[in-house]
Amino acid sequence: MVDSLKILITGGAGYIGSHACVVAAEAGYEPVVLDSLINSNPIAIQRVGDIIGEKPVLEVGDVNDRAFLDQVFKRHQFAAVIHMAGLKAVGESTEQALRYYSNNVGGAMALCEAMAAHGVGNLIFSSSATVYGDAAEMPVSEAAPRSATNPYGMSKLMVEHILEDQVKADQHTQQHFWNIACLRYFNPVGAHPSGKIGEDPRNIPNNLAPYIAQVAVGKREQVSVFGDTYTTIDGTGVRDYIHVMDLVDGHIAALNYLLKRESGFSAWNLGTGKGYSVLQMIAAFEAACGKPIPHQIMDKRSGDIAECWADASKALSDLGWRATRDLEEMVADAWRWQENNPDGFGQ
Ligand code: NAD
Ligand code: UFG
Numbered sequence: 001m002v003d004s005l006k007i008l009i010t011g012g013a014g015y016i017g018s019h020a021c022v023v024a025a026e027a028g029y030e031p032v033v034l035d036s037l038i039n040s041n042p043i044a045i046q047r048v049g050d051i052i053g054e055k056p057v058l059e060v061g062d063v064n065d066r067a068f069l070d071q072v073f074k075r076h077q078f079a080a081v082i083h084m085a086g087l088k089a090v091g092e093s094t095e096q097a098l099r100y101y102s103n104n105v106g107g108a109m110a111l112c113e114a115m116a117a118h119g120v121g122n123l124i125f126s127s128s129a130t131v132y133g134d135a136a137e138m139p140v141s142e143a144a145p146r147s148a149t150n151p152y153g154m155s156k157l158m159v160e161h162i163l164e165d166q167v168k169a170d171q172h173t174q175q176h177f178w179n180i181a182c183l184r185y186f187n188p189v190g191a192h193p194s195g196k197i198g199e200d201p202r203n204i205p206n207n208l209a210p211y212i213a214q215v216a217v218g219k220r221e222q223v224s225v226f227g228d229t230y231t232t233i234d235g236t237g238v239r240d241y242i243h244v245m246d247l248v249d250g251h252i253a254a255l256n257y258l259l260k261r262e263s264g265f266s267a268w269n270l271g272t273g274k275g276y277s278v279l280q281m282i283a284a285f286e287a288a289c290g291k292p293i294p295h296q297i298m299d300k301r302s303g304d305i306a307e308c309w310a311d312a313s314k315a316l317s318d319l320g321w322r323a324t325r326d327l328e329e330m331v332a333d334a335w336r337w338q339e340n341n342p343d344g345f346g347q
Pocket of ligand 2: 088090128129130131185186187188206207208209211223224225226227236237238239278301304
């Protein structure tokens with residue numbers, strides 16, 4: 001029986017984590033953030049406090065540091081953990097494979113060991129649509145075969161297998177300790193409607209939406225469109241962009257589900273079920289900010305797939321969750337954040 005509504009959010013100072021703090025607090029949970037700040041700024045946590053009226057506790061440290069984890073688990077009694085801490089740049093992962101495995105796989109294992117030692121078995125893991133590799137059929141469902149084409153994707157897939165095996169081990173030993181959800185995110189974009197928190201990439205953005213936003217605000221000259229010869233609506237890559245507020249709402253739905261279930265393993269796609277092309281994204285941003293976004297067609301980016309969008313029906317039937325915000329709202333919120341904070345949280 002859970003006697004605390006404290007939720008540990010690792011990586012909670014990051015883009016998705018800071019939004020998760022807001023909705024967790026609004027749903028009646030008390031978020032506690034654990035973050036090394038390797039890719040985030042503590043000002044994000046202050047801003048979360050501005051939105052929800054109370055600044056969440058921030059425990060600064062590394063999820064690979066078992067002694068630090070023990071201190072955190074002794075200080076707080078958690079009902080569940082949302083594990084978002086991780087490195088996420090696909091290109092960087094191909095050059096720093098060991099660092100990615102060590103941080104993402106090692107971090108998840110250290111966290112699970114600490115959870116087991118402190119009697120916390122409810123876990124939500126930030127997985128990714130990247131675990132479907134280059135899926136043969138769209139929309140892609142949770143039952144599709146999994147594969148990975150880069151160390152980042154492989155680190156997510158490895159953690160999924162480790163978590164699945166933990167639950168199987170429980171079943172073999174007649175225990176009912178682990179209660180785990182892997183949430184496979186499609187392409188999160190947008191920001192909290194207040195414009196106080198949002199995506200703040202440290203260097204040149206790897207992803208399309210923050211890149212467009214930085215061009216729109218005048219920080220970068222033009223968007224490179226990576227290829228226009230895919231067999232898609234206009235030849236450019238198609239993705240399932242999901243508003244970050246919908247994405248984090250999906251975590252609360254999963255959390256509520258886990259807290260009612262004794263144990264087990266589940267995976268859910270968090271996407272909208274709709275795909276948009278690069279050119280459609282650019283056009284949507286142009287409409288939101290009221291100015292043209294200079295862009296140029298370039299070569300395909302190596303490792304990219306043509307299209308990917310979710311079959312999100314399992315999350316609807318199991319969790320009663322579905323994305324409700326459309327592309328217009330995603331880009332309007334992304335633009336509000338970028339326009340109000342041209343330098344992000346300030347470096
Ligand atoms: P982010 O980089 O903004 O947030 C991740 C946070 O984790 C950062 O605050 C960083 O400082 C922290 N962190 C990294 N390694 C750590 C460690 N060893 N110990 C403690 N803190 C550590 O990224 P995000 O976009 O918010 O992504 C959150 C999670 O969602 C990540 O696990 C990412 O792989 C996953 N994900 C993201 C996307 C996306 O497109 N943004 C898509 C699919 C999955
Ligand atoms: N793109 C451009 N120009 C850019 C950036 C991207 O044309 O400057 C294109 C890409 O070629 C692709 C689309 O925009 O067609 C989306 O690219 P992103 O880099 O924004 O997103 P990806 O789908 O490639 O990957 C992202 C994350 C992965 C994650 C995946 C699924 O980077 O980590 O979404 O969640 F696994």
